[in-house]
Amino acid sequence: MKFFELAQCLEPAVPGGLARAPYLRELISMFTTVTEADWATRRDPSSLPSDSTLESMYSRDAAFPKKLAMAMCAKFDAETLIRAMDDLDLAVQELIATNIEAYGEHIDLEDFPYEVTELLVRILHDKAGLQDKIAQLVRQARITSMRVRYEKLLLARSRGCTNCQAPQSVKSHGFSRDSYDIVFLDDTDEVGPDDFAVLCKGCAEKYDLAHTSADITQLRKRNASLLAAESVDAGLAPLGLETKITALLRVINQLPLDEIVPDPGYKVLPLQEKLDDASLIRSCRDSMALYEKYVRKEAQTLDSSGALDFELMRHQIVSAWFTMRNSGMSQYQIAQRLSQWIDERTNIGPYACQVLVAFMIQICDLFAPKKVLSA
Numbered sequence: 001m002k003f004f005e006l007a008q009c010l011e012p013a014v015p016g017g018l019a020r021a022p023y024l025r026e027l028i029s030m031f032t033t034v035t036e037a038d039w040a041t042r043r044d045p046s047s048l049p050s051d052s053t054l055e056s057m058y059s060r061d062a063a064f065p066k067k068l069a070m071a072m073c074a075k076f077d078a079e080t081l082i083r084a085m086d087d088l089d090l091a092v093q094e095l096i097a098t099n100i101e102a103y104g105e106h107i108d109l110e111d112f113p114y115e116v117t118e119l120l121v122r123i124l125h126d127k128a129g130l131q132d133k134i135a136q137l138v139r140q141a142r143i144t145s146m147r148v149r150y151e152k153l154l155l156a157r158s159r160g161c162t163n164c165q166a167p168q169s170v171k172s173h174g175f176s177r178d179s180y181d182i183v184f185l186d187d188t189d190e191v192g193p194d195d196f197a198v199l200c201k202g203c204a205e206k207y208d209l210a211h212t213s214a215d216i217t218q219l220r221k222r223n224a225s226l227l228a229a230e231s232v233d234a235g236l237a238p239l240g241l242e243t244k245i246t247a248l249l250r251v252i253n254q255l256p257l258d259e260i261v262p263d264p265g266y267k268v269l270p271l272q273e274k275l276d277d278a279s280l281i282r283s284c285r286d287s288m289a290l291y292e293k294y295v296r297k298e299a300q301t302l303d304s305s306g307a308l309d310f311e312l313m314r315h316q317i318v319s320a321w322f323t324m325r326n327s328g329m330s331q332y333q334i335a336q337r338l339s340q341w342i343d344e345r346t347n348i349g350p351y352a353c354q355v356l357v358a359f360m361i362q363i364c365d366l367f368a369p370k371k372v373l374s375a
Contacts (some may be wrong), residue, residue: 001103002061003069003123009099010116012092013084021054030084031120033077045071069127076124078117078141082148085113114145143184143191150193154182157193157226159340161200162219163207168198183207185216194223228327244308245356249348251298252291252355262289274367277331284335287358295359314364317342317357321366331367338366 007027014026028046040047049057049068056063085093090109096116097107107115118138125134160167161180170179181204182196197219199207207215266289275281302308320341324334339353346353360366 021051031081032075158198166200252352284358
């Protein structure tokens with residue numbers, strides 16, 4: 001297949017009914033990238049050829065200069081094209097695939113962005129005499145297409161930086177913007193969502209600068225935990241006590257700071273008997289030394305007045321823990337997910353929810369060792 005043939009097939013992707021030369025300029029800009037300073041200069045492949053050259057290129061391969069093909073290859077941007085193809089409606093993708101098949105090339109609609117990109121890479125590099133570059137660029141296009149395909153899934157699953165848990169966006173004075181990158185971990189025969197990691201800008205820059213096999217192993221391990229958490233989420237029942245639990249959480253949030261005094265008599269021993277995660281022990285100890293007496297008193301008051309069904313709340317939180325306990329998540333990760341689960345349903349804030357989870361760990365069967373049935 002020749003460039004002019006593929007260009008004609010791709011016309012449905014460029015709306016507006018442009019004439020030949022403007023259309024080809026627009027098409028070239030969809031798969032090349034230049035700096036703003038180079039826009040509309042001869043360093044911009046979409047501006048390099050004359051209108052008359054583009055008119056001829058639209059209908060015959062002989063009019064396509066090798067020099068222009070080399071310029072396109074030098075500025076080729078697979079991601080820009082892949083995203084443009086991915087954004088097309090299914091009907092437009094089907095029309096383009098049908099157009100291409102008329103020239104003897106098959107396009108799998110399930111893999112449409114990648115297969116169109118691969119075809120263009122081969123055509124351009126054959127024309128430029130750069131066949132030795134094709135394999136590497138095709139592989140990179142495959143990775144990019146998978147990253148684009150799984151981007152929404154990865155962002156939803158990670159809930160932040162996979163490495164440091166920083167948020168996926170930055171906020172300032174009522175404004176926010178995305179602040180993440182999705183990095184590829186390492187080469188595998190089949191690229192899937194587990195071969196990528198969502199990182200904050202800082203962690204991504206460090207990873208791209210240099211990373212070790214241990215870094216990759218750690219990110220893969222955290223990906224596995226995220227996947228386990230995702231399957232856990234599907235098994236979590238609705239809390240059902242949002243309004244009543246909110247009353248308890250609100251008390252925790254509204255306690256005056258000058259009244260919150262650590263209890264010097266608080267003993268961490270009960271936590272150490274059921275927890276083996278030092279980070280979780282310290283977190284629970286700090287929360288309970290400050291809040292245990294307040295949470296206990298308020299829970300008793302609300303339960304006595306009928307404003308809170310404490311036993312029902314306890315059973316629901318313990319049930320959520322049961323859903324997670326064999327997921328492969330660490331105790332700390334499970335406690336964090338329990339807090340998130342409560343916060344997602346009450347919108348009170350993560351801190352109060354973490355205090356409540358620490359209280360439930362102390363007084364309930366959360367993280368209690370499995371009971372062994374006697375023979």
